[in-house]
Amino acid sequence: MRRRKIAVAAGCCLAFLLGTLLNVLFIPGSEHPPPPPPRDGAPPSPPGPPPEPPEEEEEAAAAAALARQLQERYEEVLRYRQHRGAAAAGGRRALRPRERRLMDLAPPRSSAEQPRPGAPRSRAAAAAGQPRGRASGELSLEPPLLGCRDIRDVSGVQYLGSGYTKAVYKAVLNRSLAVALKAVDFGGHDVAHCVRQFSALGDCYRLAAYKIVKEMILLQRLRHANVLQLYGYCYQDSNDIPDTLTTITELGSPLEMIQLLQTSWEDRFRICLSLVRLLHYLAHSPLGSVTLLDFRPRQFVIVDGELKVTDLDDASIEESSCTSNSDCFMEFPARNFTLPCSVEGRCQNMNEKRNLYNAYRFFFTYLLPHSAPSSLRPLLDKIVNATGELHWGIDETAAQLERVLNLYKSGEYLQNTTRIPKAEYRRVPEAFIPDENYRCWPSYHHKGCLLSVFDVNEAIEICDSYSQCKAFVLTNQTTWTGRQLVFFKTASNHIMPDPDKITYVKVTD
Ligand SMILES: Nc1ncnc2c1ncn2[C@@H]1O[C@H](COP(=O)(O)OP(=O)(O)OP(=O)(O)O)[C@@H](O)[C@H]1O
Numbered sequence: 159m160r161r162r163k164i165a166v167a168a169g170c171c172l173a174f175l176l177g178t179l180l181n182v183l184f185i186p187g188s189e190h191p192p193p194p195p196p197r198d199g200a201p202p203s204p205p206g207p208p209p210e211p212p213e214e215e216e217e218a219a220a221a222a223a224l225a226r227q228l229q230e231r232y233e234e235v236l237r238y239r240q241h242r243g244a245a246a247a248g249g250r251r252a253l254r255p256r257e258r259r260l261m262d263l264a265p266p267r268s269s270a271e272q273p274r275p276g277a278p279r280s281r282a283a284a285a286a287g288q289p290r291g292r293a294s295g296e297l298s299l300e301p302p303l304l305g306c307r308d309i310r311d312v313s314g315v316q317y318l319g320s321g322y323t324k325a326v327y328k329a330v331l332n333r334s335l336a337v338a339l340k341a342v343d344f345g346g347h348d349v350a351h352c353v354r355q356f357s358a359l360g361d362c363y364r365l366a367a368y369k370i371v372k373e374m375i376l377l378q379r380l381r382h383a384n385v386l387q388l389y390g391y392c393y394q395d396s397n398d399i400p401d402t403l404t405t406i407t408e409l410g411s412p413l414e415m416i417q418l419l420q421t422s423w424e425d426r427f428r429i430c431l432s433l434v435r436l437l438h439y440l441a442h443s444p445l446g447s448v449t450l451l452d453f454r455p456r457q458f459v460i461v462d463g464e465l466k467v468t469d470l471d472d473a474s475i476e477e478s479s480c481t482s483n484s485d486c487f488m489e490f491p492a493r494n495f496t497l498p499c500s501v502e503g504r505c506q507n508m509n510e511k512r513n514l515y516n517a518y519r520f521f522f523t524y525l526l527p528h529s530a531p532s533s534l535r536p537l538l539d540k541i542v543n544a545t546g547e548l549h550w551g552i553d554e555t556a557a558q559l560e561r562v563l564n565l566y567k568s569g570e571y572l573q574n575t576t577r578i579p580k581a582e583y584r585r586v587p588e589a590f591i592p593d594e595n596y597r598c599w600p601s602y603h604h605k606g607c608l609l610s611v612f613d614v615n616e617a618i619e620i621c622d623s624y625s626q627c628k629a630f631v632l633t634n635q636t637t638w639t640g641r642q643l644v645f646f647k648t649a650s651n652h653i654m655p656d657p658d659k660i661t662y663v664k665v666t667d
Contacts, residue, residue, distance in 0.1 A: 422602065596626050
């Protein structure tokens, strides 16, 4: 079972986090980075010297444990950097300078892997502007790549959030581009816990920074509309630690479930659809089937109404090995599943199914059926039930959600409903009613009743069903599905000219 993460209370650590980040951001990187500090986690000495006193033995054991963890994280990062096929076929190839830099956090194992003292620090940045071909195993950050110089003079720095390992800030670059800056949270649980255990800030920083390197590699390799975009990165010395890493990514807003529950079905459906498109991509990704081991809503952000995954440090491509079905046991708080063990000794589609069940329990049950158009309810209920029972894989689930989208966009979902208007309406072209608003739910406008409709008949149907509705105004604005936004009004006493709008006034009740 995965460890339970402890959220860092934003307020209490804000000052410290901000200080840390500002240090990271504003201490200019030297052109010649110092060699890495000596590792605290040196392996225990080979047999020969006289036995050490117990305290020193304990220290050596702790150092060895930390070195092991560093080595494991380093190897994990390598696995993600190298394409699976390439790793199996060709072994390791020489690293290009930019990749070299990314792997500078590696625990040195041989002289060949040691970061070279005196190597120009700005190498990665200098190479950054040049396009690179995409080869398997390559971490090529394509232009426009942002780097240290871009975040040296930022404005509007604002704390956004933090978790177990990282702290995230909003910043405006060049007074124009708002981005998210992510760095290891020195005050976070991960570093604090490690320092308590090993008293080695430098190596504890590195251990945590591997998570950012892994995330950065995955953001780079998993290219999809619902994966947050990586804009660049910066290595700078900070807090006596050389080469602290800050990533620069697309900015989103944290996903607030309570807020989402108050939005229109159309917008909630968009979140579910973007999640399913993401999971479909992850199941068939260039790295193999990727599972998100930490699937809480806080691992996602919203960008222009679309859901995007931001936290990838807990993503995994390992498919569990098995000798029998009982090895393929998936445990969730309210349900357990046993998946079949394939003849190749792998739990079949476990990564995909884990994602899907988490999508069901964290998203679909809350967001999909609630206040959906009544004719779509049976299909939506079927999707919720099938994913809750893991009867479908991601391909079928994605196909069914796309079907819902088509029914909704094409207006086909309205065909089964009886559409006989109760009242008569007078059409007033190029006209608008500025006031006479009433509130309704879920409205796109906080003061008035602004809803999306497929066509004028649907608007009439809505106005007929509200006793306070006496008129409505078709705007020239549309939602993400192309539906028209309509203001519903309590009266039509003041009609104003507006070339982009059409008003309909109820003439009989
Ligand atoms: N690009 C972004 N735009 C806006 N907010 C973001 C962005 N990336 C992350 N956040 C916010 O910052 C928080 C912490 O980021 P992240 O999840 O990467 O850190 P973490 O330490 O791995 O967290 P956890 O322990 O929950 O896994 C997130 O919960 C999210 O709300």
